[in-house]
Amino acid sequence: MDRRGIVLSKAGGRYRVFVDGTTHEVSIRGRLKQGADQVLVGDWVVIREHAEGGGTIESVQERVSVLRRRTPGRSHGLRSVAANVDQIVVVGAASDPDWNPHMMDRFLAVAAANELPILLVVNKCDLAPDGSRFGAVYEAAGYEVSYTSVPDRTGLMDLRDRLQGRISLLTGPTGVGKSSLLNALQPGLRLRTRAVSRRSQAGRHTTVAAEMYPFAYGGFVVDTPGLRDIGLWGLEPADVAQAFVEFGPYVGQCRFDNCRHVQEPGCAIGEAVTRGEIAPSRLDSYRRMLEETHSAARPWLTGRAR
Numbered sequence: 135m136d137r138r139g140i141v142l143s144k145a146g147g148r149y150r151v152f153v154d155g156t157t158h159e160v161s162i163r164g165r166l167k168q169g170a171d172q173v174l175v176g177d178w179v180v181i182r183e184h185a186e187g188g189g190t191i192e193s194v195q196e197r198v199s200v201l202r203r204r205t206p207g208r209s210h211g212l213r214s215v216a217a218n219v220d221q222i223v224v225v226g227a228a229s230d231p232d233w234n235p236h237m238m239d240r241f242l243a244v245a246a247a248n249e250l251p252i253l254l255v256v257n258k259c260d261l262a263p264d265g266s267r268f269g270a271v272y273e274a275a276g277y278e279v280s281y282t283s284v285p286d287r288t289g290l291m292d293l294r295d296r297l298q299g300r301i302s303l304l305t306g307p308t309g310v311g312k313s314s315l316l317n318a319l320q321p322g323l324r325l326r327t328r329a330v331s332r333r334s335q336a337g338r339h340t341t342v343a344a345e346m347y348p349f350a351y352g353g354f355v356v357d358t359p360g361l362r363d364i365g366l367w368g369l370e371p372a373d374v375a376q377a378f379v380e381f382g383p384y385v386g387q388c389r390f391d392n393c394r395h396v397q398e399p400g401c402a403i404g405e406a407v408t409r410g411e412i413a414p415s416r417l418d419s420y421r422r423m424l425e426e427t428h429s430a431a432r433p434w435l436t437g438r439a440r
């Protein structure tokens with residue numbers, strides 16, 4: 135019998151597929167085997183159960199999205215991580231660890247480069263009465279922001295509603311409470327804390343595979359243990375420029391048509407910061423990230439004035 139399900143994990147040619155509330159372990163049909171990305175975690179698939187036991191993935195449904203990771207420093211280093219992710223939930227803490235704007239902006243930029251909807255969560259609001267000021271910058275920039283506290287259970291129902299029925303990837307710095315938030319919503323739903331190492335033909339390497347867990351209220355949560363720190367995923371200069379959504383309306387207004395918004399005269403973004411329309415921390419993050427992406431020398435100010 136053929137049944138439709140979603141891939142929760144894959145390892146060594148075995149796939150765990152979630153079908154109507156139960157997990158099936160299946161292999162893959164020969165013709166689907168070419169290319170490592172033929173079947174990804176998050177793919178909707180049709181599986182055939184065999185009379186003698188076991189089953190195979192027969193076909194893969196068209197994907198709505200593919201979460202990709204760029205390997206820093208390599209131009210063709212794009213790697214597919216998961217399919218059909220609906221949103222990236224970037225979590226930060228209002229305190230312990232201190233809110234780090236640059237780090238949060240990195241996480242947001244990588245999420246934005248994947249062109250997926252983003253939810254920003256400011257957790258540990260119990261530790262900082264003024265925690266909402268961290269989110270205010272992002273609300274002004276147009277982001278959805280949730281404020282949570284695990285011990286006080288603040289914002290947990292709101293977060294549950296936002297995860298419900300969707301495939302969500304949680305990311306953010308270590309120690310901000312990602313595991314705790316999930317566990318508070320669904321006891322037992324913890325993120326794995328460390329990447330598993332295993333041997334491959336290429337030698338020793340870290341398993342980077344994503345894995346997905348059914349969310350009790352509907353939907354799935356994606357965990358990427360080897361890639362947890364998506365803030366360190368590579369970005370191209372073009373990704374960086376696009377990731378700062380609130381720059382959008384100003385970009386075409388700079389004096390130079392190829393303005394990088396670094397220190398060019400007549401930069402509309404710099405002027406928007408001066409007028410208080412863009413947060414200085416955001417322009418600072420943008421500049422630092424842009425610098426990090428520039429391994430090779432790039433032309434400066436060679437564009438024409440408008």
Ligand code: GDP
Pocket residue numbers: 257258259260261282283284285307308309310311312313314315325
């Ligand atoms: P992760 O690395 O992002 O998964 O963070 P954890 O969930 O492991 O949490 C790190 C620490 O922060 C743990 O000691 C948690 O108990 C604590 N923690 C998590 N959320 C909150 C919160 O909302 N408020 C407070 N005060 N502590 C929290």
Ligand code: ZN
Pocket residue numbers: 388393394395396398400401402403404
């Ligand atoms: Zn500019």
